[in-house]
Amino acid sequence: MKINTISPHTPPIAQLLINWYNLSHRKLPWRETNDPYKIWLSEIILQQTRVAQGLPYYNAFVGSYPDIHSFANADLDSILKLWQGLGYYSRARNMHICANMIVDQYNGRFPCSYKELLKLKGVGKYTAAAIASICFNEPIPVVDGNVYRVFSRIFEISDDISNSKTFNTFYETGESLIDSSNPGTFNQSVMELGALVCTPKNPKCNECTVAEYCASRKNGTQTNFPVKTKKVKVKERHLKYLIIHDGINILIQQRDTKNIWKNLFEFYLEDSMSDIETNQKIFLEAIFKRKTRHILTHQRLNIDFFELKTNFKRLVKLEKDLKMRRIKIEEIHSFAVPKPIEAFLKDWDYC
DNA sequence: TAGCCGTGGCT
DNA sequence: TAGCCAAGGCT
Numbered sequence: 073m074k075i076n077t078i079s080p081h082t083p084p085i086a087q088l089l090i091n092w093y094n095l096s097h098r099k100l101p102w103r104e105t106n107d108p109y110k111i112w113l114s115e116i117i118l119q120q121t122r123v124a125q126g127l128p129y130y131n132a133f134v135g136s137y138p139d140i141h142s143f144a145n146a147d148l149d150s151i152l153k154l155w156q157g158l159g160y161y162s163r164a165r166n167m168h169i170c171a172n173m174i175v176d177q178y179n180g181r182f183p184c185s186y187k188e189l190l191k192l193k194g195v196g197k198y199t200a201a202a203i204a205s206i207c208f209n210e211p212i213p214v215v216d217g218n219v220y221r222v223f224s225r226i227f228e229i230s231d232d233i234s235n236s237k238t239f240n241t242f243y244e245t246g247e248s249l250i251d252s253s254n255p256g257t258f259n260q261s262v263m264e265l266g267a268l269v270c271t272p273k274n275p276k277c278n279e280c281t282v283a284e285y286c287a288s289r290k291n292g293t294q295t296n297f298p299v300k301t302k303k304v305k306v307k308e309r310h311l312k313y314l315i316i317h318d319g320i321n322i323l324i325q326q327r328d329t330k331n332i333w334k335n336l337f338e339f340y341l342e343d344s345m346s347d348i349e350t351n352q353k354i355f356l357e358a359i360f361k362r363k364t365r366h367i368l369t370h371q372r373l374n375i376d377f378f379e380l381k382t383n384f385k386r387l388v389k390l391e392k393d394l395k396m397r398r399i400k401i402e403e404i405h406s407f408a409v410p411k412p413i414e415a416f417l418k419d420w421d422y423c
Numbered sequence: 424t425a426g427c428c429g430t431g432g433c434t
Numbered sequence: 435t436a437g438c439c440a441a442g443g444c445t
Binding site: 114115116117118119120121122123125126160162163166193194195196197198199202214216217218219259260263264266267272273303304306367369 | 436437438439440441442443444
């Protein structure tokens with residue numbers, strides 16, 4: 073590892089970043105408050121999620137659940153419904169657990185130290201550092217995707233960010249730079265620079281406030297950083313959904329917690345790793361409706377939708393035989409469903 | 424600890 | 435198109 077060290081006492085990089093941030097940051101609702109509940113909400117929503125995508129969800133959650141108590145008192149399916157479409161659904165489940173931890177174990181008040189925040193469900197090193205620094209002025213550096221990119225370029229740090237040990241290198245770099253009198257602003261300034269200036273492709277180095285300190289700008293090596301070796305293997309998967317209904321009622325089921333879309337609702341499903349013919353007799357009587365493709369980070373889902381319209385008596389029998397849940401068709405809009413099902417329902421004749 | 428977990432925008 | 439990856443955390 074190679075670091076172009078600077079003075080540990082009064083880091084000019086921190087001053088430049090904070091001055092730039094104060095002038096140039098985007099005005100966002102969670103930046104108007106120090107309420108740890110709202111900072112927590114925004115940080116979880118923004119995990120692996122762009123601001124533009126998360127913003128409407130943040131507003132919806134603040135509107136429906138203005139404080140930790142209303143969030144903790146809500147039922148999980150309502151939270152999942154509000155979360156629908158945002159992805160990484162375990163975040164919503166963990167938030168519900170976390171909110172109840174805070175109410176039950178912390179008397180409804182967020183713990184105010186990094187160490188204590190780390191104990192909360194769904195709160196890892198990044199989120200704990202963000203809340204501790206922004207809400208409680210604790211000088212803990214955040215390490216996220218932006219930080220990896222910005223620091224690796226400034227100091228030409230060639231450690232592989234796929235390696236979990238590399239976290240420590242960047243954490244220590246952050247410690248050496250952080251402005252202890254304003255850690256929250258410092259942390260946000262690095263992330264904001266990563267989001268607006270020091271972007272993955274085509275970084276705007278001529279606009280960068282720390283350009284004079286940046287080794288990779290000097291050497292023209294911006295695109296070499298950060299170093300990341302691990303590639304994602306994409307699995308091919310084949311799902312067949314069967315919509316069983318009688319024109320008024322419809323059968324749905326809730327997914328378990330061991331797979332994607334945990335706790336979301338769906339139709340009767342045949343799930344296979346290959347595109348072989350279905351081996352379930354019930355699909356033979358159904359009408360093929362549509363073939364769709366849903367691209368995820370780790371999987372490519374090929375989804376076939378089938379429809380079986382039957383009478384009420386048979387519907388009730390199938391409900392029992394297939395261990396499904398029977399609801400009115402119009403009620404399906406109050407259940408959280410995966411994206412491809414949401415898309416199917418949008419065009420479906422009975423909705 | 425390496426694999427898993429969503430969706431959408433950009434190139 | 436295909437690949438990358440975005441304010442990560444859990445198991």
